[in-house]
Amino acid sequence: MKFKKFIKSTLFGGLVVILPITIIAFFIKWIFQMITDLIQPLTNYALKTYQMPEYVADTIIVSIIILVCFVVGLIVQTSIGNYLHRIFDDIFLKITPGYRMIKEVVVQIFGSSDDSPFSNSEIAKVKLFGMDCPTEVTALITDRHKDGSYTIFMATGPNPTSGNIYHVSEEQVTLCPHIPIDSAMRTIIACGAGSAELFSKKSLT
Numbered sequence: 001m002k003f004k005k006f007i008k009s010t011l012f013g014g015l016v017v018i019l020p021i022t023i024i025a026f027f028i029k030w031i032f033q034m035i036t037d038l039i040q041p042l043t044n045y046a047l048k049t050y051q052m053p054e055y056v057a058d059t060i061i062v063s064i065i066i067l068v069c070f071v072v073g074l075i076v077q078t079s080i081g082n083y084l085h086r087i088f089d090d091i092f093l094k095i096t097p098g099y100r101m102i103k104e105v106v107v108q109i110f111g112s113s114d115d116s117p118f119s120n121s122e123i124a125k126v127k128l129f130g131m132d133c134p135t136e137v138t139a140l141i142t143d144r145h146k147d148g149s150y151t152i153f154m155a156t157g158p159n160p161t162s163g164n165i166y167h168v169s170e171e172q173v174t175l176c177p178h179i180p181i182d183s184a185m186r187t188i189i190a191c192g193a194g195s196a197e198l199f200s201k202k203s204l205t
Helices: 002-038 040-050 054-076 079-095 099-110 181-189
Strands: 122-126 137-144 150-156 159-168 173-175
Touching: 002 040, 002 054, 040 054, 054 079, 122 150, 137 181, 159 181
Parallel strands: none
Antiparallel strands: 122 137, 122 173, 137 150, 150 159
């Protein structure tokens, strides 16, 4: 029995180490394959024109795309670029379904905390179903009202940018200013895993 338990725990320990690395490797391979497929016409042109190996052509073209993203980022930081970016956003919001959601996910993953749509929010535990119900939810305070009530956003894991908006009374809300936004987001992405540590008394110190 002990030997069986030892084999099971050892195998599980190995999977915990190897499986995430394997998944990440497959994800990186998938991303690279998707990018190379998108730039294949440019790669073919480079191969025919300059007679270079395909991996060299792919590397050069990906580098050019990264450089273009950097230049566009510099332009957007200027007043004119920022103005044009807002116009571009408004147009795409009207004609492209899901544009806002995709943009917010990208910003949440790659952007800085200032870029995040939740950067000015605060983590709280909320008695969403009323004071008589002991159930609490993890939520972000997105607005405060003059009467003391709050507007909250309750994310639905594992996607932290999708969820529901509620307007709740002050007594239903327990603010948790000691909890960083990114730490709370990790528990949402993990469907609640890590919440015990997140809301523990140790976090208050």
